Amino acid sequence: MSSTADPAMPDARPRPARQHRRGPAILAIAAGTALMLGGAGTYAYWSTSTALEATTVQSGNLGLTLGGGTWTLQGVLGGVTNIADLSAVRIVPGDVLTLTQPLTVDIVGDTLVADLRANIGADLSASALGAQLDVELDLPTDYGTATGPNEYRLTDADSGSTTATVTITFDPTTSGVTAVNQTIDLADISFSLTQASN
Amino acid sequence: MSTRDGSVGRRMQWAAGTAAVLALGTGTAAAHAVWESTAALPTQGVSSGSLALSTQWVGGATALPPLYPEQSSDTATLRVTETAASGTTLRWRLRVEVSVTGAGSEYVRTEVFVGACGGPAPLAAGSAYEPAGGLLPGQSVDLCVRTTLSAEAPSAQQGTSLTPSVSVVAEQVGI
Numbered sequence: 523m524s525s526t527a528d529p530a531m532p533d534a535r536p537r538p539a540r541q542h543r544r545g546p547a548i549l550a551i552a553a554g555t556a557l558m559l560g561g562a563g564t565y566a567y568w569s570t571s572t573a574l575e576a577t578t579v580q581s582g583n584l585g586l587t588l589g590g591g592t593w594t595l596q597g598v599l600g601g602v603t604n605i606a607d608l609s610a611v612r613i614v615p616g617d618v619l620t621l622t623q624p625l626t627v628d629i630v631g632d633t634l635v636a637d638l639r640a641n642i643g644a645d646l647s648a649s650a651l652g653a654q655l656d657v658e659l660d661l662p663t664d665y666g667t668a669t670g671p672n673e674y675r676l677t678d679a680d681s682g683s684t685t686a687t688v689t690i691t692f693d694p695t696t697s698g699v700t701a702v703n704q705t706i707d708l709a710d711i712s713f714s715l716t717q718a719s720n
Numbered sequence: 721m722s723t724r725d726g727s728v729g730r731r732m733q734w735a736a737g738t739a740a741v742l743a744l745g746t747g748t749a750a751a752h753a754v755w756e757s758t759a760a761l762p763t764q765g766v767s768s769g770s771l772a773l774s775t776q777w778v779g780g781a782t783a784l785p786p787l788y789p790e791q792s793s794d795t796a797t798l799r800v801t802e803t804a805a806s807g808t809t810l811r812w813r814l815r816v817e818v819s820v821t822g823a824g825s826e827y828v829r830t831e832v833f834v835g836a837c838g839g840p841a842p843l844a845a846g847s848a849y850e851p852a853g854g855l856l857p858g859q860s861v862d863l864c865v866r867t868t869l870s871a872e873a874p875s876a877q878q879g880t881s882l883t884p885s886v887s888v889v890a891e892q893v894g895i
Contacts, residue, residue, distance in 0.1 A: 584755040585757050586757040586758070587759060591761070597810070597894070598892075598895055599894040609767075611767070611808050612768060612769030612806045612807050612808050612810075613808065614768065614769045614771075614808075614810045616892075616894060617808075634755075651768050690766075695895075702768055702770035702771070702804075703768060703769075703806070705765045705766065706765065707764070708764045711760065712759060713758065713760075714759075715756065715757045
């Protein structure tokens with residue numbers, strides 16, 4: 523019996539490893555790219571375009587401005603007194619300073635929702651006096667939705683003017699002479715209105 | 721044997737994975753960029769007050785005369801002044817503690833009067849002087865301390881020395 527090779531059968535002999543396969547591939551890609559670039563300059567083709575109907579799209583707005591606030595002071599004894607000159611006040615444990623702060627909020631945007639927050643800066647919170655103070659933001663009950671400490675969620679329906687109340691309470695449990703004769707800068711308290719992302 | 725092809729495949733997978741992570745990360749970062757408007761309160765300082773005391777014997781401290789059984793001796797006027805005078809709403813009370821040390825101190829009784837000795841009832845032990853509404857910052861209070869040797873003091877107490885001390889404490893009221 524003579525044996526002939528069956529063409530359908532794979533060659534059982536080990537193929538030599540192919541060398542330098544990248545070279546030809548790069549050459550082929552380069553050639554193809556060159557052909558395509560050449561073609562782009564060569565071919566003319568029909569084209570038509572239609573603009574959208576003449577109309578405008580306008581972006582919204584997010585803004586927050588503060589009006590002139592007024593301060594009151596209430597100690598652990600006695601009633602509430604108006605403060606004309608805050609720099610003349612010397613607060614002591616148990617005191618409550620209250621700021622009545624007019625706000626103007628602009629929330630313009632079909633989908634825009636924003637969070638209004640009162641922020642305490644690092645300088646204030648790290649100071650000996652600041653560490654004894656508790657700062658709380660309150661808004662009118664029919665304005666926005668409280669979503670956390672010192673944070674309210676607002677919508678475009680809340681655009682306009684309102685009055686926020688910021689209370690600064692000197693911890694009444696402060697002992698000894700902790701934080702006496704200290705000064706803080708109220709500019710370290712800020713309001714922020716931030717587009718809600720969740 | 722496809723070691724080389726497998727290696728290339730794995731590299732492609734890593735590259736694809738890395739690209740996906742980068743794309744997601746960039747997309748997430750972009751999603752968190754939001755509009756924000758901030759406004760700080762005007763620069764304005766707020767200061768805390770203080771509470772501090774000073775004491776002074778009016779006319780100078782005087783040595784107490786010798787004590788005999790059933791006899792009393794009064795100190796000079798001790799003026800206690802709140803010196804910080806710095807607290808807009810601050811009101812305070814004065815707590816006075818008198819102690820006597822030395823052999824036989826148990827036979828000695830002390831009383832603290834606001835004002836002159838022998839005036840209105842002395843402060844009860846452990847209590848504080850707190851007029852209605854509290855004392856004002858910067859206010860002074862005059863005290864007098866009366867020391868009495870008990871009639872039961874034994875003769876062994878003769879010629880012995882005792883050391884009285886007076887401490888005053890200002891406390892914020894209303895807390």
